Amino acid sequence: MTDWIDIAALDDIPPRAGRVVRTTGGCIAIFRTHDDRVFALDDRCPHKGGPLSEGIVHGHAVTCPLHNLVIDLHSGQAQGADEGRAATHAVRVEGGRILLDARLLQARSAA
Amino acid sequence: MTERLVIVGAGMASGRMLEELSERAPGEWDVTLFGAEPHGNYNRIMLSPLLAGETTFDEIVTHDADWYRAHAVTCRFGETVTRIDRARKVVVGARGEVPYDKLVIATGSASVRIPVQGNDLPGVVGFRDLADVETMLATAQHPGARAVVIGGGLLGLEAAAALNARGMKVTVLHLMGHLMERQLDASAAYLLQKELEARGIRVLCNAHTQAILGEGRAEAVLTEDGALHPADLVVMAAGIRPETRLAVDAGLRVERGIVVDDHLTTSDPDILALGECAEHSGVVYGLVAPLYDMAVVAARNLAGEAASFAAPEVSTRLKVSAVDLFSAGDLEAGEGAEEIVFRDPARGVYKKLVLRNDRITGILMYGDVSDSAWFFDRLKTGQSIAEMRDVLILGPAGRGAGIDPLAAVAAMPDDAEICGCNGICKGQIVAAIRAGANDLAAVRAATRASASCGGCSGLVEQVLAVTLGDAYAAAEPAGICGCTNLGHDEIRRLIRARELKSIPAVMQEAGWTTSCGCATCRPALNYYLLAEWPLEYRDDPQSRFVNERNHANIQKDGTYSVVPRMWGGITTPAELRAIADAAEKYDVPTIHVTGGQRIDLLGVKRDDLPAIWSDLNAAGLVSGHAYAKGLRTVKTCVGANFCRFGTQDSTGLGIRLEKILWGAWTPHKVKLAVSGCPRNCAEATCKDVGIICTDAGYEVGVAGAAGLELKQTELLAKVTTEQDVIDLTAAFIQLYRENAAYLERPYKWVARVGLDWVRARVVEDAAARKALIERFETSQSVYRADPWARQAQPGMQPVKWAPLADLTLEAAE
Numbered sequence: 001m002t003d004w005i006d007i008a009a010l011d012d013i014p015p016r017a018g019r020v021v022r023t024t025g026g027c028i029a030i031f032r033t034h035d036d037r038v039f040a041l042d043d044r045c046p047h048k049g050g051p052l053s054e055g056i057v058h059g060h061a062v063t064c065p066l067h068n069l070v071i072d073l074h075s076g077q078a079q080g081a082d083e084g085r086a087a088t089h090a091v092r093v094e095g096g097r098i099l100l101d102a103r104l105l106q107a108r109s110a111a
Numbered sequence: 112m113t114e115r116l117v118i119v120g121a122g123m124a125s126g127r128m129l130e131e132l133s134e135r136a137p138g139e140w141d142v143t144l145f146g147a148e149p150h151g152n153y154n155r156i157m158l159s160p161l162l163a164g165e166t167t168f169d170e171i172v173t174h175d176a177d178w179y180r181a182h183a184v185t186c187r188f189g190e191t192v193t194r195i196d197r198a199r200k201v202v203v204g205a206r207g208e209v210p211y212d213k214l215v216i217a218t219g220s221a222s223v224r225i226p227v228q229g230n231d232l233p234g235v236v237g238f239r240d241l242a243d244v245e246t247m248l249a250t251a252q253h254p255g256a257r258a259v260v261i262g263g264g265l266l267g268l269e270a271a272a273a274l275n276a277r278g279m280k281v282t283v284l285h286l287m288g289h290l291m292e293r294q295l296d297a298s299a300a301y302l303l304q305k306e307l308e309a310r311g312i313r314v315l316c317n318a319h320t321q322a323i324l325g326e327g328r329a330e331a332v333l334t335e336d337g338a339l340h341p342a343d344l345v346v347m348a349a350g351i352r353p354e355t356r357l358a359v360d361a362g363l364r365v366e367r368g369i370v371v372d373d374h375l376t377t378s379d380p381d382i383l384a385l386g387e388c389a390e391h392s393g394v395v396y397g398l399v400a401p402l403y404d405m406a407v408v409a410a411r412n413l414a415g416e417a418a419s420f421a422a423p424e425v426s427t428r429l430k431v432s433a434v435d436l437f438s439a440g441d442l443e444a445g446e447g448a449e450e451i452v453f454r455d456p457a458r459g460v461y462k463k464l465v466l467r468n469d470r471i472t473g474i475l476m477y478g479d480v481s482d483s484a485w486f487f488d489r490l491k492t493g494q495s496i497a498e499m500r501d502v503l504i505l506g507p508a509g510r511g512a513g514i515d516p517l518a519a520v521a522a523m524p525d526d527a528e529i530c531g532c533n534g535i536c537k538g539q540i541v542a543a544i545r546a547g548a549n550d551l552a553a554v555r556a557a558t559r560a561s562a563s564c565g566g567c568s569g570l571v572e573q574v575l576a577v578t579l580g581d582a583y584a585a586a587e588p589a590g591i592c593g594c595t596n597l598g599h600d601e602i603r604r605l606i607r608a609r610e611l612k613s614i615p616a617v618m619q620e621a622g623w624t625t626s627c628g629c630a631t632c633r634p635a636l637n638y639y640l641l642a643e644w645p646l647e648y649r650d651d652p653q654s655r656f657v658n659e660r661n662h663a664n665i666q667k668d669g670t671y672s673v674v675p676r677m678w679g680g681i682t683t684p685a686e687l688r689a690i691a692d693a694a695e696k697y698d699v700p701t702i703h704v705t706g707g708q709r710i711d712l713l714g715v716k717r718d719d720l721p722a723i724w725s726d727l728n729a730a731g732l733v734s735g736h737a738y739a740k741g742l743r744t745v746k747t748c749v750g751a752n753f754c755r756f757g758t759q760d761s762t763g764l765g766i767r768l769e770k771i772l773w774g775a776w777t778p779h780k781v782k783l784a785v786s787g788c789p790r791n792c793a794e795a796t797c798k799d800v801g802i803i804c805t806d807a808g809y810e811v812g813v814a815g816a817a818g819l820e821l822k823q824t825e826l827l828a829k830v831t832t833e834q835d836v837i838d839l840t841a842a843f844i845q846l847y848r849e850n851a852a853y854l855e856r857p858y859k860w861v862a863r864v865g866l867d868w869v870r871a872r873v874v875e876d877a878a879a880r881k882a883l884i885e886r887f888e889t890s891q892s893v894y895r896a897d898p899w900a901r902q903a904q905p906g907m908q909p910v911k912w913a914p915l916a917d918l919t920l921e922a923a924e
Contacts, residue, residue, distance in 0.1 A: 007916040016627070016653035019915040034627045035157055035443050036295060051669045051717075054657040056630040060443070063416055063630035065657035065665055069631070074447075095367075098915075105918055 002090055004099035008097040010036065011096070018053035018062065022106055026060055028089060029053035030098060031059055038098055040091035044069075046084025113141045116413065117202045117209050119192050119357065120217035121146030122554045123155055124386030124402045126174055128215065131410035133182050140413065142184045143209045143671040145202070146877050148240055149189035150359060153411060155240070156399055162244050163273035171398035172398060182538050195361040197379055212414060213381055214370060218354040220387040220397070225261065225349050229323030235345045236329075239268045251277040252346040258282070259332045259342040261320050263290040265429060267348030268307070272431040274344075282340050283307070284318040284332065286349070289615070294438035296626050298454075298461050299477040301615035301713040305459070306434055353388045353395055368395040373419040375409045385409050391420060398425050425489050426483075428476075435484040448472065453504045454622040455479075462504060463626060469497040482506030509819030515687050520573040529574065530567045535560035537574060544578045551575065584849060591853075592631035594623050599852035602641055612644050614651060628654075635853035638740070641776060642848050645890035658738035661721055662898045666713065671720060673712040674737035675727050676773065679747045679765035679785075689730030705745030707782065709735055718783045721912050724899035733773075733897040740854070741776045742783075742844075745769040746794065750787030750804065759804035761787035764833050769841060774895040775887070778851040778860075781844060796824050801832050809836045813843055814867070822858050825866050829872045840872045842880045845887035 013019050013032040020043055021028045029043035029052045037060065043053050050066030060073045070079040075087040089100035118125045121144050132140065146152075150172075157171040161661040179186050187204055194203045201208045222237025224230045234250070236243045237814045244362040247270070250256050256279050260271045263285030279352030283290075289300035304314050319335035323345055332340045353368040364370040364378035375383045375391075387397055396402055401423050411418035426439035442465055453462040458478060464486065465473030471490045475481055485507050489496060496503050525538030535558050543557040554571055556560050561568045577581045590596040597605070602621060611617045614636050618628060628636070637654035652660045663671035675690065690710055694702055701713040715723060719817045724734075736743060745768050748754065748763030765785040772783070784795035785802045795801030797817035801824045808831035813822030827843065830836060846869060851860035861869055902912075 002697050005918070007918075012651060012915060022914045022917040024919045027914075033443075036292070037443055048667065049669070051665075054661065054665065056633060056656065057653065058627055058629045058633065059625065066667065068630065100916075 003102035005091070005105065006097050006103045007100050008098050009096055010038065010093050010098055010100075013038075016057045018055065018057060020051075020053045021100065025104070027051075028100070028104065029054070029059055030091065030100070031062060033073070035059060036093075037073075038091050038093050040089040040100060041071070041073065041076050042087045042089075044086060045069055046076075046078060046086050052086060057071070074096075113139060114142040114212040115143070115210055116213050116215065117143045117145070118215045118217060119145045119202065119210040119352075120215075120219055120386065120388070121148070121151060121152050121186075121188065121721050122217060122219045122386060123173075123399060124219075124406050125215060125217035126152035127403050127406035128217070128410045128413075129174075129182065129184065129387065131407050133415055135416070135476065136414035138183075138274075140213075141203075142182075143211075144179070144184050144458075145184050145190060145192050146186070146188040146203060147191060148242070150241070151175065151186065151188060153241070156430070158238070158241070159269035159273055162247060162270065163432070165432065168241065186329070186914065189345060192357060195357055195382075197361055197382075199379065203325075212382075213383065214384065215409065216358055216377070216384040216388060217386045218357065218388045221352040222347050223350040224347055225320060227320055227322050229325065229329065230347070232323055232325050234325070234343065235323060235347060237347050238266050239351070247344060247346065248277070249276060251279050253303075253343065253389055254278070257278070257341050258344040258346060258347055259284060259340050260346040262333070262346075262348035262350065263287070263314065264293065264348060264350070265291060265782070266351075267346065268303075269430050270346050270348055271312050271432070272307065272310070274346075275307075275310055276432075276530050279344070280311075281312040282315065282342075282877060284320055284334060284340070285314070285316045286319060288312065288316055290316070291429075294475075294476075295436075296442060296463065296475060297434070297615040298463075298619050298623075298626055299438075299475055300478045301619050302461055303429075303434065305616075312833065316654065323641070342891075351387070351397065353390070358384065358388070364464075366390050366393075371420075373421070374412050374417075375405060375420055376412075383409050383412070392422055394422060396425070398427065401425055412578070422488075426487055435476070435478055435480045435485075437476040437480040439483075439487055440471070442473040442475055448743055450626060451504045452624050452626060454619055456620045456622055459605040464504060466496070468499075468501070469495045471496060471503075478839075486884050509683075513575065517573055517577055520570065521577045530534045530558075530560035531569050540571060540574050541578050542549075544575060549579065549583070569596065570903065577865060591635055592629055592734040594618075594625040594628055594632050595621060597621050599635070603643070603850075606639055606643050612647055614640065614654065638776060638778065638853050642890070645893050653918045659740070661717070661720065662724075662734055663715070664738040668714075670714045670716055671725075672737070673715050673720070673723055674705065674709055674735040675732035676735040676769070677743055678769050679762050681766065682760060686730060686732060689727060689732060690742075693726045696726065697762075705737070706742075707737075708746050709737075709744065720900055724902060728897070728900050734899040736773065738790065739776070739835060740779050741774070741790065742769070742772040742781050744782055745772075745847055746782075746784035748785075748787045748792040750785075754787055756790060757787035758806050759787060759809070760833075761785040761793065761802075761804050764802065764804075764809075764836060765793075768837060771837060771891075772844065774897075775844065775848070775891060777844065777848050777896060778853050779856045781847075783840070797821065797826065800824075800843060802836055802840075808832070811836055811839050814858040814859040814866070816856065818856075820858070825861070827866075827870060838880060838884060839873060841887045842883040843869065845873055845883040845890075847888075849883075849886075 016034050018029045018031045027043035029041050031039045043051050045052055045064040047069045050064040054065045055062040061070050063070050064074050069082050076088040078084045092099050152174040154171040154173050160166045191205045201210045207567045222239050258274045258279045258281045260267045260283045263283050271283045289297045290303055321335050322333045323329050324331045329345045332342050355365045355369050358369040359365050369384040370389055371377055371384050371389045371391055375385050378385050386402050408418045410422040429436045448465050448467045453466045460478035463475040470493050474486045523537050527537045529537050539558050540560050543554055548554045548557045561571045589598045591599055605621050609620055617636050633654035637651050638650040657665050663673055697719045699712045703711040705711050745765040747762045747765035751757035751759055779831045781799045784793040784798045785801045786793040786795040787804050795803055797815040801812045801815055810829050811827045813827045815824035818821040847857050
């Protein structure tokens with residue numbers, strides 16, 4: 001069973017925007033989409049490491065701010081002809097709070 | 112022996128359960144029914160029509176005194192239940208105890224009273240029961256009475272529409288970005304808002320209620336932006352809360368609602384719960400269909416049958432007369448899901464289906480819900496729609512029927528109107544085509560069809576295709592992105608002609624094929640809207656590229672460059688010292704002098720941006736907009752002040768120009784230069800606007816380039832005063848702002864429209880020039896401001912700039 005850590009309120013992220021959670025293993029981008037779904041991905045584009053959290057969010061995808069790769073928020077997979085995948089992490093919303101997979105703490109601090 | 116059944120709550124769920132129980136197990140239970148309201152069960156979902164005056168209370172009563180008598184139900188209406196004593200198995204009411212063998216809790220839910228000052232003033236009501244409706248109707252009787260409805264969800268909008276129908280002036284304050292965000296997407300919500308506004312209801316989204324004001328009773332609602340909304344009545348419709356107090360006090364398991372299993376039994380085997388107060392598999396239901404399902408299951412269990420409740424698919428309709436809206440299932444376009452979007456701008460229709468594995472999993476319809484039952488049936492049964500995928504959105508009519516749009520156009524009579532703006536019929540277009548107009552542009556020139564708002568361009572093309580047959584080579588769809596077939600010009604024309612003032616409005620009226628656009632069209636629409644409606648449109652940061660959202664240039668390693676403005680390339684020791692101090696304080700690794708005569712601090716960490724701006728602001732430095740599709744720099748030489756060849760005050764003019772133009776958003780970046788003599792040390796002849804000073808005055812050149820292409824400026828005009836230069840420049844830039852495509856540099860735009868066309872408006876027509884300057888100034892009254900100063904305000908920082916959370920510290924423990 002997954003343990004969860006409460007990281008923030010859903011309303012701390014505007015709709016169609018991303019924000020960052022710092023972990024010892026690097027930054028995680030948390031996205032809130034137009035329909036209030038929340039996704040967590042490594043904040044590094046698989047192409048050249050661009051900060052995905054700063055990209056334009058459209059539908060359930062984000063366009064990397066550096067070179068416009070479009071990353072699917074569910075799979076982390078680059079869309080279209082591009083290749084590469086950003087790691088995704090378990091995240092959910094409960095009672096207006098964003099909960100992130102607590103294993104991110106342990107796994108990353110051990111690494 | 113009959114067993115004793117006590118029911119707490121005389122609402123729709125328990126009413127339905129009693130009906131079912133009396134059929135399945137007549138006489139087996141000795142029933143006592145508690146109800147907080149002074150009367151029995153009525154059809155609560157008809158409160159909206161009751162409020163609107165479309166029905167009467169007698170018509171919505173479902174169980175009257177005769178019914179209860181005939182079914183031997185002991186009624187304890189208007190009596191509060193104070194507690195449940197589980198050890199003794201009694202319910203304690205205000206007028207005495209009642210013992211039970213089985214207890215059913217059906218206490219429903221209550222309106223959430225948002226925690227603001229004044230929420231308990233007289234005149235503040237929820238919208239849950241008959242008493243609320245009576246209070247509202249009493250207020251609505253006063254001529255000119257005003258109501259504020261807090262909450263733009265299902266309930267709030269029904270109340271708003273009903274009060275509006277009763278003649279009240281109604282304002283809806285909705286916390287979220289669009290109405291009914293749980294059931295609708297932005298496109299459907301746009302149509303709904305438009306309809307409500309057309310009825311005279313004011314709708315304000317992103318409205319945070321701060322307090323309800325009034326002496327002795329509610330008089331006004333104050334929102335966070337400082338606006339005061341007068342109100343004789345305040346309706347709280349910001350959500351409902353399951354009424355669980357009795358269950359909590361009795362020690363039953365309660366999460367959001369009273370937790371029940373598949374048999375609707377609570378954590379106490381002798382107590383059941385159903386209706387809006389119950390939580391099953393983590394879900395609390397608020398719609399009548401699942402609540403009736405619960406009622407039947409509960410009755411069957413009480414009658415000794417084994418019955419289970421299973422989570423049903425639910426659908427939503429808004430009970431507002433003449434608003435057709437249907438929402439069901441999961442509307443997220445998730446992984447493996449695809450959207451089919453259909454829009455008919457002319458009829459105000461929007462339909463979206465979400466498909467997963469060839470099955471319908473979500474339905475949203477606005478404006479035309481005639482096929483909703485057909486779609487909902489397919490959603491519930493989960494049948495494959497693979498074979499009808501292409502025509503699915505057309506509903507049952509799409510199956511095999513004539514869906515060829517060309518056939519429909521061919522069948523139109525000659526007097527059928529194609530272009531509503533200009534009143535052009537099909538026959539006139541066909542005549543023009545027969546006379547030689549063989550493409551859209553030619554038809555537009557010959558007939559004016561599609562020349563105004565452009566909404567009928569597709570239809571005109573279909574007439575071309577039908578008339579010319581194979582001879583017509585349809586133009587490639589020249590849409591600005593994959594979301595639309597419309598080009599930049601057509602979109603701008605539509606925004607202007609139809610007065611569209613939001614991104615969802617454009618997407619609906621222009622028939623976007625996606626529900627929320629993409630990274631290409633959203634920044635373009637955001638620009639077009641702010642350029643067209645500077646005073647009304649609110650900039651959408653989430654439709655901006657990172658640099659414009661963060662007011663700094665992102666670098667390849669994710670750091671930023673910071674460039675303060677140096678007006679006309681002039682600086683002072685104090686400014687240089689402030690820049691040097693900031694560079695040291697924030698460990699700026701690289702300082703570079705730019706080609707635009709200013710200083711670039713490269714490698715600034717994102718989190719340091721507000722602080723470095725604040726420091727630079729303190730020294731009087733503002734954003735240089737080095738990141739913007741907007742005015743960048745005005746380069747100058749030192750001119751007549753120092754140079755022995757200088758003819759005019761080129762630095763002074765450069766600074767004046769920069770002070771007028773800064774902060775303006777443009778389709779692409781704009782760079783200027785002013786050279787003090789024809790030797791042109793400021794390199795003015797490769798700028799978007801370049802001014803060369805001469806002994807006779809000023810030569811204003813435009814449309815130069817020194818990027819991917821190299822191009823000299825072309826002379827717009829020779830003038831004699833600085834004010835002439837400023838007027839021409841402002842007018843030229845405004846013309847560019849109003850007419851160029853997003854991301855089209857001025858030199859490309861001028862090449863496209865022709866310098867003569869530009870000169871006719873900017874130079875030759877004084878009235879047109881004056882109007883352009885006035886529109887530019889209107890826009891600048893909003894945008895001539897330093898974004899750094901705003902972002903560096905302490906209030907902005909935690910909201911936007913800090914990480915959402917920092918887990919590195921916790922991990923170290």
